[in-house]
Amino acid sequence: MRNFKLIIAYDGSRYQGWQRLNDSDLTIQGKLEKVISEMIGSPIEIIGSGRTDAGVHARGQVANFHTNSSLTTHEIHRYINQYLPQDIVVTEVVEVSHRFHSRYNAKSKKYVYAIWNHWIQSPFDRKYSYYFPTELDIDAMKSASRKLIGTHDFIGFSSLKKVKKSTVRTIYEISIEKKGHLLNFNILGNGFLYNMIRIIMGSLIDIGLHKRDVSHIEEILANKNREDAGMTIPPHGLFLEEVHYQ
Known part of the structure; x- marks a missing residue:
């Protein structure tokens, strides 16, 4: 075979x-x-x-x-x-090799979430980025994202209704790249829960708008309550960029 x-x-x-x-x-x-x-x-x-x-x-x-x-x-x-x-x-x-399994052998995955952060919409990026016209504080978002790095229980950043398996995941790296009005959020981790990245992004947007303090990320991780986190932002800005194997 x-x-x-x-x-x-x-x-x-x-x-x-x-x-x-x-x-x-x-x-x-x-x-x-x-x-x-x-x-x-x-x-x-x-x-x-x-x-x-x-x-x-x-x-x-x-x-x-x-x-x-x-x-x-x-x-x-x-x-x-x-x-x-x-x-x-x-x-x-x-x-x-016949032993290769695309899911079980995966060691990490990189996702990219794209935000178009300008009051004028881009006709070319509109299907592949989240249009957000209000200016965001990128430095505050960077500070908040660093608090997500490491091994944590991310259930507060998930839409899971029933939990049968572990909700502990490891995020290795988060970086933000600005290309004109386009913000690319690169997130590398060993796995992600249902809607986890989109809820993380909603929480970072709240911090970028100064609706929440940077320390709010630590509160969500500690309280493990979905209602404490930000909204689940739309899917069309999210890309599975790479899957890494040993």
């Missing part, structure tokens, strides 16, 4: 997220499985490194699938991109 690793880029605007749904094929996983199954001639399951929510994009999602097909890597790559919708592209196909 052969094992193929895919790196995938997609515009998540019209999709209901990564995970296949029983009542809809408007998912990234569903579109990929349909094309690959038709190529091979039998049903296959594609395993993603993690789920991106509805409206979230990716530049470096990783997935893998197993097959007995004799097709070459090049043939697989060309076929998949030929029949996928134009808003999903497989950028790389590599044959890997």
